[in-house]
Every structure is written in structure tokens, then in C-alpha cells.
Amino acid sequence: MDDFSTNRHAENPIKFEFLPALPSRHPDLWLSDGNIALVAGSFYFNVHKGLLCRHSLPLLDAIKALEAEERHARLIEGNPVLELDDNPVDLCRFLLALYDGVSGIKHDAEDFDVVASLLRLTTKYAVEHIRKDILRGMLAIWPRTLSAWEFREADATDAAGVYKPRSVYPHPILVINLARETSTTDLLPSAFYDLSRCAASEIATGYLVPGAGDRAQLHLLSDEDLMNTLRGREHASRFLSTFVVNELEGREVCVGCVHRSETDPFRKRICQATFEATTFEILRDVNGVVFHRSSDPLFAIMDADLMQTRNESASGRLNLLHRACEPCRVEFTASVDVARDEMWRKLPMWFGISNLPSWP
Known part of the structure; x- marks a missing residue:
């Protein structure tokens, strides 16, 4: 069978x-x-x-x-x-840069995808001259020096004085992740500081590219960089608090104060009252009531100085009765400059950035 x-x-x-x-x-x-x-x-x-x-x-x-x-x-x-x-999109951008150069590349939010492609592949394929050109443009937005940071911040402020960095510059989470991927640590201190000015919940939930519909990609920090950002944010907040206590609260007038010899008690305390009023204004604006720049100690410290000279008639902050004399103001300005320089120098340490040869 x-x-x-x-x-x-x-x-x-x-x-x-x-x-x-x-x-x-x-x-x-x-x-x-x-x-x-x-x-x-x-x-x-x-x-x-x-x-x-x-x-x-x-x-x-x-x-x-x-x-x-x-x-x-x-x-x-x-x-x-x-x-x-x-990725074929990245490779196309890289090859076009080899043939045509990168003189037409902008480094704003709109061109960030192109910049990221070029930095990734010029790093991978060791095309140093294009990589340096790309980094030069990026370092204008994510700079190493405090003076360059001030120019960057001014460029993100419109004619009405409204600060809108997200409409001009790429989101710092994108920059931090790209810098990690391409070992460009020079970009990290200012990118971390920029991100630290966001609310803690916003930092943790990441960045979703707007306008991409269902294909939108959520960009998140690594766990380590998330902790670095939050720790750095705490350091910066404490630094501002220490500045307020040491340089504003109960500040004594300088040796050359023009009101020191006044007999009128009110006039004798003009400079002290000025610094007390400045303290109140700084604390009042910690949550961005006036300038919509919350958690920004570098700006807050600078603003404490600018209040002494700025025409505040529009915003109604310090009035003319609360202006320190010139010797007291000059001495306070020096304290502000020292504090901001110190804070800038500490950014890499605060945000846990290693392998940074020098700073600033």
C-alpha cells in the first residue's frame, strides 16, 4: 500500500x-x-x-x-x-554642499533640518572645511561668549520689545541632541541654558515639531541630559537668589554717594530705596509678568542694572524718584557685570558638560 x-x-x-x-x-x-x-x-x-x-x-x-x-x-x-x-535626504544635502558650497545656508529655525544633515554627514565623512563653516554659523546662535549671547538675544527681540526666540531659532532640544550626535560640545552650554528657561514640565515632555501633522516627531532629551538640564536650572535659579540677597537687599550706598550727606531722611535714602524697589521688580518678574522671560537669571541680573537708566514711562517700573545717583549706579553696574561673567563661566559645570576644552 x-x-x-x-x-x-x-x-x-x-x-x-x-x-x-x-x-x-x-x-x-x-x-x-x-x-x-x-x-x-x-x-x-x-x-x-x-x-x-x-x-x-x-x-x-x-x-x-x-x-x-x-x-x-x-x-x-x-x-x-x-x-x-x-538617509537619502541627508545624503542629497551633503552632496549638494560638496558641489555648490554652503554660502546660501541660513542657521535659523527654518533651515535647521539642512544644517543638521550637513553637520551629521560632514562629521561622519570628515569633510572639515564644510563642517567648520556650518559650526561657525551655529556658534553665532549658540555662542561661547556672553557678549555674543547678548547679540543673539537682541536679534530674537522684535521692534515692539517682544522676545520671541522660538520663531527665530531652532528649539534647544534639537540642538542638544545634534551636538551629542556629532560631538560638538561647544554648542551645549548656551543650548542647555536656553532650554533651562522653559518650564520643567515642558523640558521633560520634549519638543514636537509644529505643522507636521500625524508624522510629527517628538524630540526628547536623553535621561542624562534631562537631569543635566533640571540640575542646571536649579543652579541658575539659586545664583539669581544669591545675587538678589548679596547685591540688592539692604545694599549700602557707595562711598561717593551724592546723597550721603543729605539732612532730609527721604533724600538720604534715595539710593537705598532704589535698590529696594529694584529687588521688588526683579522678584515680581520672575514669572515673566513684564518681559515674558521667566527663569532667565542672566536677563534678570542685567535688567536690574538697566532699570536705573531705562525710560520706564511705558512699562511703569522704576520712576524717576527711584534712581540711584551716578556713583552708586556705576558701582552696582560693576557688580552686575562681575555676576553675569561668573554665571556664564559656570554654565558647563552646572549642566554637566564634560570634554569641553575651554570655556568661554
């Missing part, structure tokens, strides 16, 4: 092998005289070996290895194929 259960007489089952889909020409970068096809994702870029080898040692090594196995090389349109694991 035949044993039908084993199906001994059935033919071997047909095995289907699915070949991977061929990549498509990239619409923006296919050069007719190119001699190498770079494949990334579902696209290939027909470009020139010589250009790649001139600017990138890692790509030079990869192309040499490819040429050593030329007999077995895969071809597209007669050109050898070098497969890369890069």
Missing part, C-alpha cells in the same frame, strides 16, 4: 526568490558624466569619484575598497555602486 501521508510523489515545492527593488535615480542629483552611483535608501546619486575622494578620507577608503573588488562590483548604468546607510 502506498503511504500517501508522506506525499512521496509530490514535486519539490517551488521556491520564490524576490530580488530587491532597483533604486531610482534621485531627481535632484544625477549627473550624466558621473562615474560612481551612491545608493542610499531607494535612490541612487550619479556623482564623481574624484570629488568625493578629494574632500573625504572615509569615502576615499570606501571607493578604494570598491575598486579592489571591481570584478564583483554591482553596476548601475555602467557605474560601480557604493551603498551607504545614510
